Amino acid sequence: MRTIRWLPLLASIALLPAKDSCVECHSNLDGNLQRPAALFKGDVHAVSHLSCAGCHGGDANSDDPTVAMSPAKGFRGKVARTGIPKLCASCHSDPNYMRKYRPQQRVDQYQLYLTSVHGKRLEKGDARVATCIDCHSVHDIRAVKDAAAPVHPLKLPATCGHCHADAARMASYKIPTTQLEEYRGSVHWEALTKRGDLSAPNCASCHGNHGAKPPNVESVAAVCGSCHVLHEKFFAQSVHNAAFPSGQGGGCMVCHSNHGIHKPSTAMLAGKDAVCSQCHEADSNGGKMAVQAARRLDGLANALQVSEQQLALADKFGMDIAEAQLRLIEGKESLIKARLALHSFEEQEVGKPVDAGLLIAKETKAAADAALHEKDVRRIGLAASVLFIAVSILALWFLIRRIETNGSATLTRRTIL
Amino acid sequence: MIAERTINVTSAWLQDRLGWRTLKEVASHKTVPVHSSTHWYYFGGISLFLFTIQIITGVLLLLYYRPTVAEAFDSVRFIMTKVEFGWLIRSIHSWSANLLIFMVFVHMFSVIFTHAYRPPRELTWGSGIALLGVMMAFGFSGYLLPWNTISYFATKVGADVAASTPFIGEGLGRFLRGGDDVAGATLTRFFAFHVAVLPAAAIGLLMGHLLLVQKNGMSTPPWISMEKVRQMRFFPNFFLRELMVWYLALGVLGSLAAIFPWELGEKADPFAPAPAGIRPEWYFLAPFYTLKLIPSHVLFMEGELLGIFGFGLLAALLVTLPAWGVRKDGSAKTRMVNGAAILLASYLVVFSILGYVK
Numbered sequence: 001m002r003t004i005r006w007l008p009l010l011a012s013i014a015l016l017p018a019k020d021s022c023v024e025c026h027s028n029l030d031g032n033l034q035r036p037a038a039l040f041k042g043d044v045h046a047v048s049h050l051s052c053a054g055c056h057g058g059d060a061n062s063d064d065p066t067v068a069m070s071p072a073k074g075f076r077g078k079v080a081r082t083g084i085p086k087l088c089a090s091c092h093s094d095p096n097y098m099r100k101y102r103p104q105q106r107v108d109q110y111q112l113y114l115t116s117v118h119g120k121r122l123e124k125g126d127a128r129v130a131t132c133i134d135c136h137s138v139h140d141i142r143a144v145k146d147a148a149a150p151v152h153p154l155k156l157p158a159t160c161g162h163c164h165a166d167a168a169r170m171a172s173y174k175i176p177t178t179q180l181e182e183y184r185g186s187v188h189w190e191a192l193t194k195r196g197d198l199s200a201p202n203c204a205s206c207h208g209n210h211g212a213k214p215p216n217v218e219s220v221a222a223v224c225g226s227c228h229v230l231h232e233k234f235f236a237q238s239v240h241n242a243a244f245p246s247g248q249g250g251g252c253m254v255c256h257s258n259h260g261i262h263k264p265s266t267a268m269l270a271g272k273d274a275v276c277s278q279c280h281e282a283d284s285n286g287g288k289m290a291v292q293a294a295r296r297l298d299g300l301a302n303a304l305q306v307s308e309q310q311l312a313l314a315d316k317f318g319m320d321i322a323e324a325q326l327r328l329i330e331g332k333e334s335l336i337k338a339r340l341a342l343h344s345f346e347e348q349e350v351g352k353p354v355d356a357g358l359l360i361a362k363e364t365k366a367a368a369d370a371a372l373h374e375k376d377v378r379r380i381g382l383a384a385s386v387l388f389i390a391v392s393i394l395a396l397w398f399l400i401r402r403i404e405t406n407g408s409a410t411l412t413r414r415t416i417l
Numbered sequence: 418m419i420a421e422r423t424i425n426v427t428s429a430w431l432q433d434r435l436g437w438r439t440l441k442e443v444a445s446h447k448t449v450p451v452h453s454s455t456h457w458y459y460f461g462g463i464s465l466f467l468f469t470i471q472i473i474t475g476v477l478l479l480l481y482y483r484p485t486v487a488e489a490f491d492s493v494r495f496i497m498t499k500v501e502f503g504w505l506i507r508s509i510h511s512w513s514a515n516l517l518i519f520m521v522f523v524h525m526f527s528v529i530f531t532h533a534y535r536p537p538r539e540l541t542w543g544s545g546i547a548l549l550g551v552m553m554a555f556g557f558s559g560y561l562l563p564w565n566t567i568s569y570f571a572t573k574v575g576a577d578v579a580a581s582t583p584f585i586g587e588g589l590g591r592f593l594r595g596g597d598d599v600a601g602a603t604l605t606r607f608f609a610f611h612v613a614v615l616p617a618a619a620i621g622l623l624m625g626h627l628l629l630v631q632k633n634g635m636s637t638p639p640w641i642s643m644e645k646v647r648q649m650r651f652f653p654n655f656f657l658r659e660l661m662v663w664y665l666a667l668g669v670l671g672s673l674a675a676i677f678p679w680e681l682g683e684k685a686d687p688f689a690p691a692p693a694g695i696r697p698e699w700y701f702l703a704p705f706y707t708l709k710l711i712p713s714h715v716l717f718m719e720g721e722l723l724g725i726f727g728f729g730l731l732a733a734l735l736v737t738l739p740a741w742g743v744r745k746d747g748s749a750k751t752r753m754v755n756g757a758a759i760l761l762a763s764y765l766v767v768f769s770i771l772g773y774v775k
Binding site for chain 2: 318319320322323378379381382385386390393396397399400403404
């Protein structure tokens with residue numbers, strides 16, 4: 001009976017995390033020696049009840065510092081930068097070990113790292129390149145989905161930029177440092193931060209994360225095409241694919257650039273800032289086609305806009321234009337298809353969706369005009385009805401007056417029954 | 418000459434079979450008291466007029482409406498976009514339904530403030546309250562029929578509230594929904610309530626209500642001296658005035674329908690999450706907001722249950738007004754009743770506004 005009474009207490013003791021003398025002692029120290037212990041409380045490893053000794057060696061169960069930090073107990077102290085990836089990989093590349101904590105997590109990070117520019121340079125003894133802790137932080141490592149993690153999609157560009165936007169650090173590598181600034185002006189950054197679309201491309205989406213390297217050498221179109229599938233398909237069939245093969249640093253980048261990708265518009269096709277005019281003379285076939293394509297796309301966009309405005313006006317007056325609004329969505333899809341087809345650089349390919357969209361714009365504009373006309377008819381009908389009602393009320397009033405002035409005992413004094 | 422003879426012959430023919438001159442005689446003797454509160458008498462007539470509009474427009478809508486989940490929304494859309502004057506009929510039906518309930522409320526409060534519930538008009542009062550209930554049931558059942566998103570989710574909330582009624586809630590919820598959730602079976606039975614059960618109940622109650630008004634005459638407020646009150650003949654004097662008011666109501670109704678056509682919204686998708694800002698029709702806003710305010714548990718009771726008890730008590734107080742609002746000598750407890758009515762009206766207005774805004 002007495003044993004049963006103690007069982008809950010025993011069970012709670014068994015569930016307590018193991019003793020960690022490293023955190024206990026370092027929490028009472030100052031400055032740099034105290035900081036890791038303070039940070040470690042929020043670390044993903046601490047949450048999984050792993051101790052400092054997992055990386056630094058030693059005996060976390062001993063209260064005696066000479067024993068706890070004894071080389072005999074495997075204490076290795078501060079890990080050298082060049083040894084960090086291998087140390088992390090000792091657990092993270094072991095599928096049997098990782099299965100206990102994160103069964104679905106990949107275990108090929110170290111293998112990928114070795115293929116990266118960072119990994120290759122580290123192998124050659126360059127300790128200034130990024131290792132695991134430069135991106136994931138140290139002592140306060142958090143899961144990628146944790147908004148406070150430096151590798152969270154919203155924070156990753158700044159994390160990469162920490163080194164790659166540092167001109168002094170990048171000087172010896174002869175790498176430009178404008179990528180972060182350019183990226184922050186791009187449509188991808190806008191999608192990520194303004195629309196809150198965490199799936200929007202960040203540095204790792206194109207360059208890879210653990211296997212990070214510039215993609216322009218092998219496969220720009222393939223990188224862009226991993227999201228922009230149809231654009232890639234049209235481009236692959238176009239004359240430009242042969243003229244600017246992506247393997248030679250061409251492809252999408254030629255027109256759209258890389259990090260600072262702006263929202264595309266027809267100004268890229270025609271006008272003083274046209275990208276096409278960089279290669280095509282204005283009176284050449286390519287130049288003429290670019291101007292023609294811009295004109296057709298603008299024409300469709302304007303026609304759809306006019307229809308939308310007219311429909312919005314009809315909607316404001318309470319007219320039912322739901323069918324036309326649905327049709328207008330199809331028209332907007334045609335515009336998207338036309339913009340897509342532009343990547344084939346074939347006039348006929350662009351013309352098909354433009355013509356289909358213009359037809360829809362015409363239809364929906366007609367529907368909006370009909371709704372607005374119907375609104376006017378209703379108002380006229382209402383005015384006529386109100387006039388009729390007013391006349392009827394007036395006639396009734398005169399009738400009452402006539403009846404009551406004729407003295408046919410209209411108002412009487414009576415006792416209520 | 419021929420016309421006069423035809424009228425006389427027809428009149429005699431009808432008199433032989435219906436004795437309609439007796440009715441004419443009765444009508445010619447019907448009078449309406451004329452005093453400072455006579456204008457309140459018109460609200461009963463306006464309610465009757467709007468109810469007639471509801472019947473006419475409802476029958477016209479029935480020609481095209483299809484009460485199935487697959488077809489309800491599209492049939493209403495068809496009425497509004499393809500049927501000649503369908504938009505007007507549907508819009509008038511919706512606006513008139515709302516105006517009708519508003520007018521019935523005004524009529525009810527006018528009866529309370531003029532203390533027309535006093536003996537011998539207890540049954541007139543009771544049938545009037547029952548009519549208010551029927552009109553609200555019309556509104557609740559009709560709201561679902563277009564099967565749009567707002568009405569679907571608002572009906573779900575309403576049915577859930579009904580299902581939390583003590584003792585009978587579970588059965589009531591299943592009866593209303595025709596199952597565990599608002600679905601095709603709910604639409605079918607709401608349609609049946611709306612076009613068969615409720616109209617039959619409303620017409621029966623209305624006939625009784627009108628007969629009782631005819632039997633007991635129009636009530637005069639207690640502050641008017643009954644000895645000195647003037648009387649106006651119902652036919653034609655008061656009736657013509659009533660007709661003017663009906664014309665006015667028709668004008669307002671037509672203007673609302675033409676300038677602010679009743680929206681259809683989007684087709685309900687039972688698998689989609691409930692959109693934000695779901696709320697019932699305005700006349701259910703006050704109880705809806707009250708239920709939102711009540712904590713989940715109050716002492717030993719569930720909050721929702723407490724709210725339902727509260728509304729039940731309110732309904733019971735309303736129905737029994739002729740019992741607790743009248744002294745033994747038949748005179749009205751004016752101060753107490755006026756105070757309670759002001760409280761009720763303030764509650765309804767304030768909580769409806771809060772329910773709409775928040």
